[in-house]
Amino acid sequence: MRLLNILEMNNGKGFYINGSFTGDIMNNSFESNTTGGLYVKNSFDGKIVDNRFISNIGGGFYINDEFNGTIHSNIFFSNSSSIGSGFYVKNAFNGNVTNNEFNSNTNSHTTSCRDNAYTYGAGFYTGSTFTGSIKNNIFKSNSNFSAAYASCDYSARASAYSYGAGFYIGDIFFGNIQDNIFSSNTNTTTSKRKTDYTYGAGFFIKNDLKGNILNNFYSLNSNTSNSSSGGGGFYIGGSVFGNIENNIFDINSNSSSSSLGAGFSINNDLNGDLSQNSFSSNSSNSCSGFNITKKLNGNITNNIFSYNSSVQSVGVFKLNDSEDTIKIMNNYFLHNEISGESKLNGACFVTDKNVDVINNTFYGNGTEDESSINILDNASSTIIVNNIFANIHTAIYEKSEFDLVINNNNFYNITDVLNRNKSKLGHDLDFINLILSEFNNNYDWNPEFAGINYDSGFWTEDALYCKLFLQIQAKIGLIIFW
Numbered sequence: 001m002r003l004l005n006i007l008e009m010n011n012g013k014g015f016y017i018n019g020s021f022t023g024d025i026m027n028n029s030f031e032s033n034t035t036g037g038l039y040v041k042n043s044f045d046g047k048i049v050d051n052r053f054i055s056n057i058g059g060g061f062y063i064n065d066e067f068n069g070t071i072h073s074n075i076f077f078s079n080s081s082s083i084g085s086g087f088y089v090k091n092a093f094n095g096n097v098t099n100n101e102f103n104s105n106t107n108s109h110t111t112s113c114r115d116n117a118y119t120y121g122a123g124f125y126t127g128s129t130f131t132g133s134i135k136n137n138i139f140k141s142n143s144n145f146s147a148a149y150a151s152c153d154y155s156a157r158a159s160a161y162s163y164g165a166g167f168y169i170g171d172i173f174f175g176n177i178q179d180n181i182f183s184s185n186t187n188t189t190t191s192k193r194k195t196d197y198t199y200g201a202g203f204f205i206k207n208d209l210k211g212n213i214l215n216n217f218y219s220l221n222s223n224t225s226n227s228s229s230g231g232g233g234f235y236i237g238g239s240v241f242g243n244i245e246n247n248i249f250d251i252n253s254n255s256s257s258s259s260l261g262a263g264f265s266i267n268n269d270l271n272g273d274l275s276q277n278s279f280s281s282n283s284s285n286s287c288s289g290f291n292i293t294k295k296l297n298g299n300i301t302n303n304i305f306s307y308n309s310s311v312q313s314v315g316v317f318k319l320n321d322s323e324d325t326i327k328i329m330n331n332y333f334l335h336n337e338i339s340g341e342s343k344l345n346g347a348c349f350v351t352d353k354n355v356d357v358i359n360n361t362f363y364g365n366g367t368e369d370e371s372s373i374n375i376l377d378n379a380s381s382t383i384i385v386n387n388i389f390a391n392i393h394t395a396i397y398e399k400s401e402f403d404l405v406i407n408n409n410n411f412y413n414i415t416d417v418l419n420r421n422k423s424k425l426g427h428d429l430d431f432i433n434l435i436l437s438e439f440n441n442n443y444d445w446n447p448e449f450a451g452i453n454y455d456s457g458f459w460t461e462d463a464l465y466c467k468l469f470l471q472i473q474a475k476i477g478l479i480i481f482w
């Protein structure tokens with residue numbers, strides 16, 4: 001069966017299929033319907049290609065069971081509902097979502113008594129597992145809004161939840177997420193008792209992701225709530241089994257009293273590498289770049305972290321645990337900050353696990369008492385070798401008094417090279433070398449910059465990162481131009 005070239009479905013009432021559907025839906029326009037664009041009572045097997053779902057109240061496309069097939073080259077624009085405004089699949093999704101535009105779809109749910117308010121997946125929603133790929137799509141200006149105003153006697157029980165403004169997956173995701181744009185998607189909640197939660201403005205996966213996250217662009221996505229928020233770019237409720245590579249996270253934000261991971265947040269483990277990504281101007285209460293709640297079983301290499309801002313606790317990221325020693329290599333950390341009072345907590349990163357910090361560049365704002373790296377008690381075998389630290393008040397803060405291996409680094413314009421349990425050692429490298437046996441062959445040289453400045457040029461001494469930096473800058477330029 002095929003639905004082809006049908007305009008203005010059923011005089012504004014949408015199109016209803018009373019059962020399952022096997023076939024293709026192609027080249028149709030479902031616009032301005034008041035009871036949804038297209039409804040399938042049971043399962044769907046086939047292709048949905050080159051259709052327009054625009055300004056439908058009750059959602060663009062609703063499937064009341066599982067989906068098996070392909071969604072390709074469709075436009076889902078300005079549809080409205082409470083869950084899955086653009087595209088809704090009640091159960092499992094088996095197939096691919098490619099080359100679609102999900103733009104300005106809105107979920108809204110307001111309660112006035114004891115009931116909680118929920119909005120999930122404004123762009124699209126799948127209530128169970130997803131098996132396939134999400135590739136080359138645009139998710140732009142989709143929004144979830146939940147409000148639990150709770151005006152009756154049960155008001156203390158009502159909370160509000162908004163997850164996955166771009167898309168929401170209700171169980172495990174099997175496959176890759178790549179080459180997508182997530183821009184200006186928003187989760188917003190409010191409640192009378194101020195117990196409301198927002199997670200995953202770009203996308204939300206409830207359980208594990210078994211695949212890779214590659215070559216995506218996340219910009220201006222935001223979570224706003226009273227209680228807790230996480231994952232401005234994306235949020236994964238379980239673990240990730242794959243790599244996060246070549247993504248750009250730019251100006252994403254969390255706004256709540258407790259928030260983690262403006263770029264992304266993973267609530268369990270990351271079993272893979274974080275490499276060749278750019279995190280720029282993201283903001284959160286803590287972990288302005290990313291949050292991994294449990295273990296990182298992989299390495300952090302060839303990334304750029306610039307102008308990210310945390311209010312308290314932790315700067316760009318914190319490492320809690322891993323199976324092996326984590327390598328943090330060949331990264332740029334530029335002008336990251338903690339804007340609140342806890343500036344010694346590590347504007348760049350905090351680690352409670354042994355790490356090898358090698359061939360990185362740390363360039364700060366020179367803010368008083370702010371540190372770049374915070375070494376906690378369980379990271380006493382951390383190695384810091386061949387790095388550049390410049391324009392920083394405190395290069396390395398140790399929660400205890402370790403004798404870390406710190407060799408062949410360049411400390412330029414530093415007030416305190418080390419702060420060991422609130423004991424400041426100053427910037428006299430010869431003196432530090434005398435009192436710490438593992439502190440050797442470090443220098444105080446002006447590294448100088450070639451090119452226009454450090455944001456567009458490279459170091460004249462050991463230009464280890466210029467190729468990566470120019471590649472990512474070129475990618476940013478192409479995406480903005482697009």
